[in-house]
Amino acid sequence: MSYRTTVVGSYPRPTKVEDTLKKPSLTDADTLELARWAARDQASLGLDTITDGEAYRENMYYFYQRRLDGISFENMPKKTFGTAGFGIECARVTGEIKNPRCQLARWWRAARDVAPPSIRVKQTVTGPHVLTRFSVNERPDLYPDEPALCRAYAKILGEELRAVIDAGCDFVQFDEPMWTESPEQAPWAADILNELIDSLGGRARIGLHVCGGNPRRKRVYFTRYHDLVPAFAKVKIDEVSLEHCTLSYDLMTLWDLWPFRGDLALGVIDQRSDDLETTEVIRKRVAPALARFPRERLVLTSECGFGHVPLDITRAKLGALVTAARTL
Numbered sequence: 027m028s029y030r031t032t033v034v035g036s037y038p039r040p041t042k043v044e045d046t047l048k049k050p051s052l053t054d055a056d057t058l059e060l061a062r063w064a065a066r067d068q069a070s071l072g073l074d075t076i077t078d079g080e081a082y083r084e085n086m087y088y089f090y091q092r093r094l095d096g097i098s099f100e101n102m103p104k105k106t107f108g109t110a111g112f113g114i115e116c117a118r119v120t121g122e123i124k125n126p127r128c129q130l131a132r133w134w135r136a137a138r139d140v141a142p143p144s145i146r147v148k149q150t151v152t153g154p155h156v157l158t159r160f161s162v163n164e165r166p167d168l169y170p171d172e173p174a175l176c177r178a179y180a181k182i183l184g185e186e187l188r189a190v191i192d193a194g195c196d197f198v199q200f201d202e203p204m205w206t207e208s209p210e211q212a213p214w215a216a217d218i219l220n221e222l223i224d225s226l227g228g229r230a231r232i233g234l235h236v237c238g239g240n241p242r243r244k245r246v247y248f249t250r251y252h253d254l255v256p257a258f259a260k261v262k263i264d265e266v267s268l269e270h271c272t273l274s275y276d277l278m279t280l281w282d283l284w285p286f287r288g289d290l291a292l293g294v295i296d297q298r299s300d301d302l303e304t305t306e307v308i309r310k311r312v313a314p315a316l317a318r319f320p321r322e323r324l325v326l327t328s329e330c331g332f333g334h335v336p337l338d339i340t341r342a343k344l345g346a347l348v349t350a351a352r353t354l
Contacts, residue, residue, distance in 0.1 A: 036333030037079035199233035212257035267291035293329030
């Protein structure tokens with residue numbers, strides 16, 4: 027039995043475009059074609075579960091915020107996060123958050139229509155806690171605290187995701203890297219994520235990806251996963267996607283604290299490095315997990331997305347991943 031393989035979410039664009047975080051240059055037609063291209067390219071590598079490539083996003087938070095009422099991109103204050111000097115200008119909450127226009131179902135459907143039937147296409151989505159952290163709340167009368175703002179974001183994400191599921195999607199993955207930036211908030215963020223998951227009515231497999239951030243291929247948050255156990259123990263998920271191969275500690279001791287019963291998508295490819303992994307390197311990275319999980323509960327993947335990685339390196343690394351999965 028081969029290991030299953032997947033990607034975390036983002037995929038490189040095939041050509042450089044004159045796009046910026048604040049002024050996206052791609053049209054809907056451009057991004058629909060990029061979704062089709064990304065799906066075909068990932069499928070050609072032999073992956074079992076793919077995504078639409080996320081090429082329609084300016085980044086993982088601006089994309090959603092820009093397509094909501096109640097959010098302003100004027101006079102954005104800069105906020106810093108973590109201990110690695112990472113900071114960015116954050117959108118302002120100026121009114122009621124409503125009327126989502128993200129159209130996630132369009133891009134998922136475009137990818138699904140061109141992918142072979144044997145390949146699963148999951149919908150990756152930024153979690154509500156990320157959107158909360160990358161916001162400046164100027165309406166405490168509407169949202170008196172961060173959990174209240176997080177619930178507002180969760181509500182609109184639920185609207186988008188129910189449309190994706192109605193379009194045929196059976197696998198939704200939430201990305202919540204800011205749990206490692208503010209671990210003290212993770213327990214209430216997990217409660218709100220559960221509310222969002224419940225609103226989907228059990229109609230899709232649920233995954234959760236938590237990493238230490240990956241802007242420009244750099245880790246910027248350094249919380250140990252072990253410190254997130256109070257949150258992990260709450261979430262109603264079928265699969266968790268975690269970093270592994272570049273951590274400075276043993277991920278496997280996490281399972282002594284969190285008796286997780288779902289599948290583990292294990293980060294055995296380092297997307298922050300251009301060095302190409304061999305099958306033997308991947309075998310060594312998988313081996314510790316086999317002492318904790320049966321083979322059928324392991325999925326092999328990278329530690330985070332490939333959006334900032336050159337396309338040739340991305341293809342080579344994912345090709346090595348698929349080769350190892352079929353060989354081991």
